[in-house]
Amino acid sequence: MKTLPEPVEDVVVKLLRLANTKLPADIGWALEAAAGWETGEIACTQLGAIMENVKKAEHLGLPMCQDTGIPVFYVKGRFDSSIAGKIAAGVERATKIVPLRPNTVDPLTRENQGSNLGQGMPLIHYIPTEDDFTEISVLPKGAGSENMTRLGMLNPADGIEGVKRFVVDSVLDAGGRPCPPSIVGVGIGGTSDRCVEMAKEALLSPLDSENSDPVLSKLEEELFIALNSSGLGPMGLGGATTVLGVKARKAACHTASLPVAVNIGCWATRRASARITSDGVVYSQGAEI
Amino acid sequence: MKPLRAPLSEADARALKLGETVYVYGNVITGRDEMHVRALKLSEEGADVPKDIEESVLFHCGPIMVQRDDGSWSVVAAGPTTSARMNKLEPEMIRRFRIRAIIGKGGMSEEVSAAMKEVGCVYLAATGGAAISMAEGLKRCTGVEWLDLGMAEAMWRFDAERLGPLIVAMDSEGNSLYEKVRRSLVRTP
Ligand code: SF4
Numbered sequence: 001m002k003t004l005p006e007p008v009e010d011v012v013v014k015l016l017r018l019a020n021t022k023l024p025a026d027i028g029w030a031l032e033a034a035a036g037w038e039t040g041e042i043a044c045t046q047l048g049a050i051m052e053n054v055k056k057a058e059h060l061g062l063p064m065c066q067d068t069g070i071p072v073f074y075v076k077g078r079f080d081s082s083i084a085g086k087i088a089a090g091v092e093r094a095t096k097i098v099p100l101r102p103n104t105v106d107p108l109t110r111e112n113q114g115s116n117l118g119q120g121m122p123l124i125h126y127i128p129t130e131d132d133f134t135e136i137s138v139l140p141k142g143a144g145s146e147n148m149t150r151l152g153m154l155n156p157a158d159g160i161e162g163v164k165r166f167v168v169d170s171v172l173d174a175g176g177r178p179c180p181p182s183i184v185g186v187g188i189g190g191t192s193d194r195c196v197e198m199a200k201e202a203l204l205s206p207l208d209s210e211n212s213d214p215v216l217s218k219l220e221e222e223l224f225i226a227l228n229s230s231g232l233g234p235m236g237l238g239g240a241t242t243v244l245g246v247k248a249r250k251a252a253c254h255t256a257s258l259p260v261a262v263n264i265g266c267w268a269t270r271r272a273s274a275r276i277t278s279d280g281v282v283y284s285q286g287a288e289i
Numbered sequence: 290m291k292p293l294r295a296p297l298s299e300a301d302a303r304a305l306k307l308g309e310t311v312y313v314y315g316n317v318i319t320g321r322d323e324m325h326v327r328a329l330k331l332s333e334e335g336a337d338v339p340k341d342i343e344e345s346v347l348f349h350c351g352p353i354m355v356q357r358d359d360g361s362w363s364v365v366a367a368g369p370t371t372s373a374r375m376n377k378l379e380p381e382m383i384r385r386f387r388i389r390a391i392i393g394k395g396g397m398s399e400e401v402s403a404a405m406k407e408v409g410c411v412y413l414a415a416t417g418g419a420a421i422s423m424a425e426g427l428k429r430c431t432g433v434e435w436l437d438l439g440m441a442e443a444m445w446r447f448d449a450e451r452l453g454p455l456i457v458a459m460d461s462e463g464n465s466l467y468e469k470v471r472r473s474l475v476r477t478p
Contacts, residue, residue: 042466045310045454049416056421066353066366066420099365101353101441112439144371144394144417164478172474176467177371177395179417226477231470235417236395237456238470268418 001283008083008136011274011281012090015138016071017098019272020063023054024285026206027183027269030244034181043239047181050234050267065268068100069140071116072200074289076127076135077275084124087136091115091122103143125197127289137273137287139204145178145266151196154258160219163188163260167223168230170262171243176236179266181244183207184223187261188216190251199263202247204271206286211248220246234267290454295346297389299409307460311413312453313392316341316446317427319350321370323442325378327435332385339434341446342386348415349375349393350423351441354430362430364447368420369394372412380404396458396467405461412459414466426452 031054035047057064073087092115094100102114104121116122150170154162167186187198211217223246233239244267253259273287293301295315305311318341320328332338352367372393375382379397382388383404390410391397394417405411415423427447434444458466 042308042310042456045456046416049419049422049454053416053419053422056425060421062421063353063366064421065418066351066368066424067370067418068353099353099355101351101366102439103441142418147371161478168476168478172476175395175471176414176417177373179394222478229477230475231473233470235414236470237414237458237466266418 003281005278005280008086008276009090009093011136011276012087013094013097014283015136015272015274016091016094016100016140018283018285019138019140019270020068020098020100021061022058022285023064023268024206024271026208026286027244027267028054030207031267034241034244038239038241040233040239042237043233043241046234046237047241063098063100065142066101067142067144068103069142069270070103071122072139072141073122073124074127074137074204075124076289077129077131077133079128079134087124088117088122092117132277134276135273135287136276137204137271137289139200140270142266142268145182145264148174148178148264149196149199150262151192152260153192154260156256156258158258162258164219164223164226166260167262168226171227171264172230172232174264175232178264179268180232180236181234181241181267183244183265183269184227184246185263185265186246186248187259188248188250189253189259191253192259194251195259195261196263198249198251199261201289202249203263203265203269205247205288207245209288213250216248216250220248295449296344297346299389302389302409302411303461305411305457305460307457307464307466309457310454311457312451313346313449313455314451315449317346317348317392317449317452318342319348319352319445321349321351321442322374323438324435324444325375325382327438329378329381329385339444344387344389346390346392347388349391352424352445354440354445362433364424364427364430366420367424367427368418369415369423371395372397376401383408383410392455396465402459402463402465405459406463409461411457411461413455414458415453415455423452426450
């Protein structure tokens with residue numbers, strides 16, 4: 001979708017509406033493929049219910065899941081410091097008109113302002129580049145899957161086998177709680193904080209894109225097979241579809257460290273991006289960062 | 290695919306078999322963490338608790354609701370929330386209010402299963418995230434309690450029609466489909 005130039009606040013409202021009401025095409029295809037190979041009766045019921053729900057949400061223009069999450073933003077390209085306020089205004093408006101569930105609360109008093117704003121929110125990651133566009137991506141993250149996030153500071157000697165075990169254990173121990181079939185984001189290396197960030201960023205990669213790093217690409221495939229052979233299945237009720245995809249990223253780390261992070265995206269992994277240039281805005285649901 | 294009419298009797302709940310698919314019709318209430326805390330606290334203090342919590346079908350759900358101009362509410366999206374968060378509160382809740390069915394996602398603990406067995410209650414697994422389909426099943430909002438807890442945490446009342454599909458994932462004999470799946474998980478590598 002392409003529009004004429006529009007204010008950032010309006011772009012953010014559109015992004016939140018798009019992400020919440022329309023499942024990215026690549027995830028839809030993965031669900032259809034899964035329904036094709038799945039044989040268990042309960043598993044097929046779950047996949048059928050998910051696909052029907054996705055269709056209805058898109059048709060009605062309503063959020064596909066009631067947990068419209070905490071919106072996590074990534075801003076790439078050229079921008080100035082005023083963008084934070086514009087994004088916040090967009091979040092507040094989208095909460096009212098999409099509508100989104102007001103999820104954001106004070107961590108201790110649990111007080112809810114009703115706007116999905118609050119101290120430090122919305123969360124925005126900045127990636128300045130020399131490009132002459134501004135690209136805003138949003139990843140609304142529900143709590144069911146976010147609560148399953150794990151960071152492991154492994155021993156370097158644990159190696160890639162240790163990484164695989166950590167990922168498999170994290171996904172299987174989460175069971176049905178993150179609404180499988182899920183998409184597994186894996187961060188390897190960096191510092192502890194960077195590692196957790198990478199695991200989430202990986203969820204922005206479309207399922208049909210190939211990892212340019214051959215080692216990570218092989219790891220993703222092995223984990224995909226291992227997890228789908230586990231028997232956990234849709235909603236943890238048994239079956240051959242535990243994950244729709246595995247996406248991994250890495251960064252250099254300390255010689256004495258091997259950080260691994262897992263961020264699980266539910267079947268409703270919602271994402272949308274807008275590339276803003278001087279002649280308009282182009283919306284998509286598969287822009288990587 | 291079995292239609293299930295709420296309120297359920299103990300015998301209705303005990304008749305449900307593990308793995309069965311059902312659809313719920315009739316009275317359904319919602320409740321998450323805060324609703325559990327409040328219902329138990331009030332009941333302990335001997336204060337009034339809404340009558341319809343007794344023998345209810347309790348849906349672990351924080352819906353998105355909109356208020357119409359005439360003050361009535363309609364439901365926009367209403368999928369199940371993670372039931373495990375209520376693990377500590379639910380055994381007491383089931384015993385005190387003789388809850389007959391819990392609708393949620395992800396399953397619950399052995400302690401909850403024990404209370405379900407004792408009282409005659411089942412756990413019905415809804416498809417996580419299927420919020421629009423579930424909202425359609427919650428045909429009519431018939432009231433709300435404790436709205437001061439926030440939209441997600443309030444206790445909403447609904448008249449359901451064909452709410453589902455729901456899978457009997459924990460029966461009233463102490464069996465759990467989640468446990469069965471967990472025990473046979475294959476961990477490679
Ligand atoms: S885990 Fe995802 S699909 Fe499930 S309830 Fe949460 S946001 Fe919705």
